Amino acid sequence: MNLIEVASILGAAFAVAIGAIGPALGQGRSIAAAMDAIARQPEAANVVSRTLFVGLAMIETCAIYCLVIALLLLFANPFRG
Amino acid sequence: MQSPLETHPAFHLGPLPLSAPVLVTWGLMLALAGGSWLLTRRLALRPGRAQAALELVVETIDQQIRETMRVPAEPYLALIGTFFLFVLTANWSSLVPGIEPPTASIETDAALALIVFVAVIVHGVRVRGWRGYLRNFLYPNILMAPLNILETLTRSFALMVRLFGNVMSGVFVIGIVLSLVGFLVPVPLMALELLTGAVQAYIFSVLAMVFIGGAVEGEPGEARERNDR
Numbered sequence: 478m479n480l481i482e483v484a485s486i487l488g489a490a491f492a493v494a495i496g497a498i499g500p501a502l503g504q505g506r507s508i509a510a511a512m513d514a515i516a517r518q519p520e521a522a523n524v525v526s527r528t529l530f531v532g533l534a535m536i537e538t539c540a541i542y543c544l545v546i547a548l549l550l551l552f553a554n555p556f557r558g
Numbered sequence: 559m560q561s562p563l564e565t566h567p568a569f570h571l572g573p574l575p576l577s578a579p580v581l582v583t584w585g586l587m588l589a590l591a592g593g594s595w596l597l598t599r600r601l602a603l604r605p606g607r608a609q610a611a612l613e614l615v616v617e618t619i620d621q622q623i624r625e626t627m628r629v630p631a632e633p634y635l636a637l638i639g640t641f642f643l644f645v646l647t648a649n650w651s652s653l654v655p656g657i658e659p660p661t662a663s664i665e666t667d668a669a670l671a672l673i674v675f676v677a678v679i680v681h682g683v684r685v686r687g688w689r690g691y692l693r694n695f696l697y698p699n700i701l702m703a704p705l706n707i708l709e710t711l712t713r714s715f716a717l718m719v720r721l722f723g724n725v726m727s728g729v730f731v732i733g734i735v736l737s738l739v740g741f742l743v744p745v746p747l748m749a750l751e752l753l754t755g756a757v758q759a760y761i762f763s764v765l766a767m768v769f770i771g772g773a774v775e776g777e778p779g780e781a782r783e784r785n786d787r
Contacts, residue, residue, distance in 0.1 A: 527626070531768065534761040538716050541723035552561035 485554050489547035496543025503536045562726050565663045579660035586647050586660070590640075615643075619763075626764060627771035633684075634770060637677055641670070642763040649725055649755025652748075659755070662726040664718065671718035674766045678710075682773030694773060717765060724758050 511529040515522045560566075567575030597612050605613060619639045623631035648661045660666045682691035695706040728751040735744045 523625075527622075527764065530757065530761060531764055534720060534765065537724075538720050541720055544723050544727060545719055548561075548563060553563055 481554070481556050485550040485557070489550040492543045492547045492550070493540075496546075497540050500536050500540040503539075504533055507532055507536065562662070562730055563664065565665060577663070578658065579663040579666055582651060582657055583648070583660045583666060586644065586651060590643060590647065615639075622764070623767055626767045627774070629771070629774060633681070634767070638763050638767055641674075641766055642759055645670070645721070645762050646756060646759035649759060650752060652729065652751065652755075658729055659725050661721055661758075662729045664722045664726075667718045667722040670721065670762070671714045674717060674769060675710075675714040677766070678769050678773045681770050685774045691773060713769065717762065721758055721762055724754055728754055 507529065511525050514525050518525075565577045565579060568578045568581065569576060597608055601609060616635070616639065619642060620631045620635055623634055623638055627634065645661060648659050648666070650659075651657050652659045661670075679691070682694065686694075695703050695710075697706070728747075732744050732747050732751065735747060
C-alpha cells in the first residue's frame with residue numbers, strides 16, 4: 478500500500494468524522510428551537526415541523542457532501558494513477 | 559468492493575447497455591402508471607375503497623402544495639405528486655429482495671434534479687414571463703446576480719447529492735452489515751432505511767415546491783401584496 482492510498486483512507490475517515498460534527502450540532506440546535514416553538518404554539522406544529530424538515534435536509538447536505546468527498550477519495554481517487 | 563459511484567451494465571439490448579437501476583426504474587414507471595390507470599378507470603361519485611385511498615393521497619399532496627407555495631395547486635399537482643410517489647416507491651423498492659433502489663445510483667438522481675431545474679424555469683417563465691423570471695436574479699440588487707445564478711446551479715446539484723447520499727449510504731451500510739452478520743441484525747437498519755426513504759421523498763418534493771414557488775412568486779414585497787388582496 479503506497480503513501481497516496483494511506484493518505485486517501487485517512488482523508489476519507491477524517492472527512493466524514495469532522496464533517497459530521499458541524500451538521501450534528503446545527504441539527505441539534507434547530508430541533509431544540511423547533512421543540513421550543515411547538516411547545517409555545519402547539520397550533521403551529523404543522524408549519525414548524527415542515528420548515529424543520531426542510532431545514533434539516535439543508536443542514537444534512539453538508540454532511541452528505543463530506544460523505545461524497547470520502548467516497549471520491551476511496552473509489553474515484555484521481556491521484557492514484 | 560464495488561464503487562457506489564459507477565454503474566455497470568447488467569446486459570446489452572442490441573448496442574444499448576442497460577443497467578439494473580434503469581430496469582428497476584422502468585418497472586416502477588410501469589407499476590405506477592398501470593396502477594394509476596387501473597385505479598382511475600372507473601371513478602365514481604361515491605368512492606369505493608381503492609378510490610378513497612387514492613383520493614386521500616391526492617388530497618394530501620394537493621394540500622401540502624397549497625400550504626407550501628401559497629398558490630392554487632392545480633398546475634403543479636401532477637409534477638410534484640409524481641416526484642413524491644416515484645421517489646417514495648424507488649426508495650422502498652429495496653423491500654423486494656434482490657432489488658436495489660434506483661435512487662441509490664447517481665444518474666437517477668441527476669435526472670430528477672434536472673427535471674426540477676427545468677421545471678423551475680418553465681413555470682417561472684409561464685407565470686411571470688421571461689422578463690419577470692430574469693428579474694428574480696436581480697433581487698435584492700444587481701450585485702447579487704452572480705450569486706443568484708450560482709445558487710440556482712448549486713441547489714440543483716445539492717438536490718441530486720442529497721438524495722443520492724442518503725439512499726446510497728443506507729444501501730451501503732446494509733450491505734456491509736449483511737456481509738458481517740447475515741441474520742436479523744440488518745433488520746433495524748432496513749427499518750431505518752424505510753423511514754429515511756419516506757423522509758427523503760417528502761423533502762425532495764417539498765424542495766421542488768419551494769424552488770418552483772420561489773420562481774413563480776417573485777419578489778417578497780409583490781407576494782405579500784398578492785396575499786393581502
